[in-house]
Amino acid sequence: MNGKTIYLTAVTALSLLLPASQAQNLSLTVDAGQAVGTVSPRFFGLMTEEINHSYDGGLYAELIQNRSLMDNATKAIHWSLVQRQAAKAEMSLDDSTPLNEVLTNSLRLDITTASEAGPAGVANDGYWGIPITPNTTYRASFYARSDNHSGPLIAKLESADGSTTFAETKLSGVGVAWKEFGLNLRTGALNPTKGRFVIYATRRGSLWLTLVSLFPPTFNNRPNGTRPDIMRMLADLKPSFLRFPGGNYVEGDTVETRFDWKKTIGPLTSRPGHQCPWGYRSTDGFGLLEFLQWCEDLHMEPVLAVYAGYNLDHSHIEPGAALQPYVQDALDEIEYTCGDASTTWGGRRAQDGHPAPFPLHYVEIGNEDWFDKSGSYDARFAQFFDAIKAKYPKLECISTVGTEHPENQRVHSRKPDVIDEHYYSSAATFDSDSPTHFENYDHNGPKIFVGEWAAYEDVVPWEPPSRKLPPTPSLKSALADACWMAGMERHSDLIVMQCYAPMFVNVNPGARQWRPNLIGYDGFNCFGSPSYYAIQMFSQNHGDTILKTTASPGLNQSATRDSATGLIYVQLINPKGQPAPVDITLQNVTLLAPTATAITLSAPDETASNSVDKPAAVVPVTTTVPNIQPSFTYSMAPYSVTVLQLKPR
Ligand code: AHR
Numbered sequence: 001m002n003g004k005t006i007y008l009t010a011v012t013a014l015s016l017l018l019p020a021s022q023a024q025n026l027s028l029t030v031d032a033g034q035a036v037g038t039v040s041p042r043f044f045g046l047m048t049e050e051i052n053h054s055y056d057g058g059l060y061a062e063l064i065q066n067r068s069l070m071d072n073a074t075k076a077i078h079w080s081l082v083q084r085q086a087a088k089a090e091m092s093l094d095d096s097t098p099l100n101e102v103l104t105n106s107l108r109l110d111i112t113t114a115s116e117a118g119p120a121g122v123a124n125d126g127y128w129g130i131p132i133t134p135n136t137t138y139r140a141s142f143y144a145r146s147d148n149h150s151g152p153l154i155a156k157l158e159s160a161d162g163s164t165t166f167a168e169t170k171l172s173g174v175g176v177a178w179k180e181f182g183l184n185l186r187t188g189a190l191n192p193t194k195g196r197f198v199i200y201a202t203r204r205g206s207l208w209l210t211l212v213s214l215f216p217p218t219f220n221n222r223p224n225g226t227r228p229d230i231m232r233m234l235a236d237l238k239p240s241f242l243r244f245p246g247g248n249y250v251e252g253d254t255v256e257t258r259f260d261w262k263k264t265i266g267p268l269t270s271r272p273g274h275q276c277p278w279g280y281r282s283t284d285g286f287g288l289l290e291f292l293q294w295c296e297d298l299h300m301e302p303v304l305a306v307y308a309g310y311n312l313d314h315s316h317i318e319p320g321a322a323l324q325p326y327v328q329d330a331l332d333e334i335e336y337t338c339g340d341a342s343t344t345w346g347g348r349r350a351q352d353g354h355p356a357p358f359p360l361h362y363v364e365i366g367n368e369d370w371f372d373k374s375g376s377y378d379a380r381f382a383q384f385f386d387a388i389k390a391k392y393p394k395l396e397c398i399s400t401v402g403t404e405h406p407e408n409q410r411v412h413s414r415k416p417d418v419i420d421e422h423y424y425s426s427a428a429t430f431d432s433d434s435p436t437h438f439e440n441y442d443h444n445g446p447k448i449f450v451g452e453w454a455a456y457e458d459v460v461p462w463e464p465p466s467r468k469l470p471p472t473p474s475l476k477s478a479l480a481d482a483c484w485m486a487g488m489e490r491h492s493d494l495i496v497m498q499c500y501a502p503m504f505v506n507v508n509p510g511a512r513q514w515r516p517n518l519i520g521y522d523g524f525n526c527f528g529s530p531s532y533y534a535i536q537m538f539s540q541n542h543g544d545t546i547l548k549t550t551a552s553p554g555l556n557q558s559a560t561r562d563s564a565t566g567l568i569y570v571q572l573i574n575p576k577g578q579p580a581p582v583d584i585t586l587q588n589v590t591l592l593a594p595t596a597t598a599i600t601l602s603a604p605d606e607t608a609s610n611s612v613d614k615p616a617a618v619v620p621v622t623t624t625v626p627n628i629q630p631s632f633t634y635s636m637a638p639y640s641v642t643v644l645q646l647k648p649r
Pocket of ligand 1: 049051246247248249367368452501504514
């Protein structure tokens with residue numbers, strides 16, 4: 001019997017029927033006859049931006065780091081010179097022979113001595129090592145030119161020290177003009193290992209290389225695609241929308257480093273990349289069309305955030321004529337997303353390989369514009385709002401100034417369709433605030449989008465000390481997150497959309513800027529935090545009708561019913577270390593099945609967490625609860641999130 005089995009047994013024992021009238025019991029009444037609202041069909045979604053190596057070194061499956069040599073102005077970082085046996089060569093970063101006006105740098109290799117037995121080459125160490133896995137076909141490509149070296153070249157996947165070759169392919173045909181080369185590298189049986197990718201030259205001469213790319217198999221076999229393991233984890237969250245591309249990433253530190261979407265589309269040779277606000281350079285290999293295809297792959301609707309003239313250095317573009325080009329850029333971006341192929345930018349999307357328009361209902365104007373203390377957001381929002389509504393009257397415009405910052409200006413001159421509010425709170429705050437937080441919102445006002453939220457344990461997410469803690473949260477945070485979700489679900493007629501942030505973290509040392517994060521990974525594996533599983537439990541188990549509940553003060557709970565199946569879902573959270581019996585009364589139900597299903601996320605210790613080495617330390621378990629009646633007692637396990645599925649007979 002392993003530890004998990006012992007614990008399951010304990011949970012089951014605690015869930016047995018207890019006398020319904022214990023003095024200390026909490027109480028919950030669910031009135032199945034009183035619908036208090038309809039659960040928004042877009043309630044569960046995802047939020048994403050380039051942070052913590054979310055795409056480069058993350059979801060985007062590219063394995064070569066600094067593939068176009070644009071990441072550093074003076075050094076060919078992540079590249080090293082390899083000289084086998086008697087080979088002699090020098091490697092340098094070079095801008096004398098650009099591929100085009102966008103990719104202006106290349107890697108120059110000057111070889112004085114080389115042969116097939118003793119070649120000279122350049123090696124890339126990838127994102128914390130190139131993950132080399134057995135029986136895998138990798139697709140490599142690169143641009144090369146030479147005045148005096150026609151090859152052959154040998155591309156290899158090898159161990160980090162070069163002592164073992166896992167796959168190799170020889171090619172020839174390098175000429176004076178830049179030319180693209182493509183090849184496959186197939187590994188055999190091996191133990192997964194971190195390695196490097198090397199291009200070897202076998203003759204004396206000078207060689208230039210750029211846009212060196214290496215992809216393992218991708219989700220749906222898309223070229224320039226995504227990691228299948230991470231995509232599968234996201235699919236399990238059943239997301240209905242994706243908010244992108246930020247977050248701070250849409251704003252940039254400066255206007256020049258905003259998410260300039262027109263520089264992220266088309267062939268990779270036309271994407272220069274840009275400095276992202278989280279301290280590293282983005283290749284923009286994962287650009288606007290890739291975000292949209294990601295939506296399509298997971299059946300999500302895009303919630304498109306457009307740059308709105310505010311930058312993280314606190315500068316802004318004056319509303320009026322100066323802002324107009326950015327408004328036009330947003331209109332073009334919307335057209336690229338949802339215009340048909342006969343429009344200018346819809347036509348460009350078709351040319352880029354996707355003739356069909358993507359569905360679009362929501363456009364977010366900026367990000368966290370309450371940071372803009374100049375007071376310009378009202379007029380900036382109005383300018384975008386008027387232009388978008390004039391061309392796309394059905395699109396809903398989201399304001400980024402919400403009630404969570406009452407000290408800041410609200411948008412007054414136009415009524416936003418939706419307001420985006422962000423909540424990064426301590427676990428203790430979520431525990432206590434969740435039962436009442438949304439009680440007094442005006443249901444006749446704008447709808448609410450909780451576009452970023454997460455509980456942290458002790459250290460605020462953006463402070464450097466948080467980086468000393470594990471990259472993903474513990475069960476303690478997941479319990480608080482579940483409290484917050486229960487509060488939002490009870491108001492999911494008003495809260496039309498919500499999503500946790502940040503979604504991704506590369507767990508390698510130095511890869512992250514923020515903590516906590518929902519999903520962690522290295523080059524080989526990914527895992528969900530306990531918060532991931534709490535969200536999965538909620539998103540996989542809810543109905544379409546919010547039911548009226550009456551609960552003991554402080555009990556975090558929510559109940560919904562599915563009109564098609566009649567199933568009633570009750571969410572219960574116990575953030576404390578002792579069992580907590582709840583007397584549950586179901587009103588206005590006549591015929592209940594005698595057993596219910598309980599899905600429970602729990603651990604004996606609230607500091608328990610998951611990691612790349614122990615991905616399933618805290619995962620939901622499913623049990624059967626017997627003797628269900630209109631009044632029964634369910635004992636919540638210590639430190640637990642529970643979903644009860646109550647079935648009609
Ligand atoms: O989620 C991390 C950051 O938090 C986002 O980029 C920003 O919108 C918020 O301040």
